Amino acid sequence: MPATVAAAVLRVQAAVAVARAAIVLVAPVARQARERPAAAVEVTAVVIAAAVAAAAAGAAAAEAAVVAAAVVAAAAAEAAVAEAAAVAAAAVEAAAEAAAAEAAAAVEAAAEAAAAVEAAAAEAAAAEAAAAEAAAVAAAAVAAVAAEAVAVAAAVVAAAAAAAAGAAAAVAVAATEASVAGSAAALAAALAEASAAATEARVVAATAVTVAMAEETGISNGLIPG
Secondary structure: OHHHHHHHHHHHHHHHHHHHHHHHHHHHHHHHHHHOHHHHHHHHHHHHHHHHHHHHHHHHHHHHHHHHHHHHHHHHHHHHHHHHHHHHHHHHHHHHHHHHHHHHHHHHHHHHHHHHHHHHHHHHHHHHHHHHHHHHHHHHHHHHHHHHHHHHHHHHHHHHHHHHHHHHHHHHHHHHHHHHHOOHHHHHHHHHHHHHHHHHHHHHHHHHHHHHHHHHHHHHOOOOOO
């Protein structure tokens, strides 16, 4: 559009110049024609030839100006296209670099997430193994304590049986002594002493069995540490 406007302006200027030249040429020729009517035809031919030559020169100048303006416009358009192509290429390259950076960041984040999941799985497996080991140790401790409690109870029962046997022997000895001495009071005292010893042995045996069972129950329930 600017090239077209410039060409039109140049054409108008050329037409004005041709008109001025024609006026300049026609004025003296007309004066001569008035003075010499016989030479009017020759003068007219000269004027027409001059006007045609001036018009041709103006048209050639206008055409050259139009061609020059078209060349300038084409060069400007080519430069604008090249600049737009360079800008578009730079924008595409920047977008590609940004997309590549985002893709690399996404891949790195995915790798970190996978590593975190793997670490969590390893920790869970280790915790499960530790829990299983602790359960096995606790079961072994409970079994050992239970066996020990049973052994203690058996020992207490055996001691109580031995105490009862001792008391019976004492009663027998006392009865023998009483029968030999013939004293009813001594026999009664011996019987009372034997009964008290047997009762004490029973109480001790029952207490030991109760304590052993309570310890076993407390360890099994986790109230008493193994």
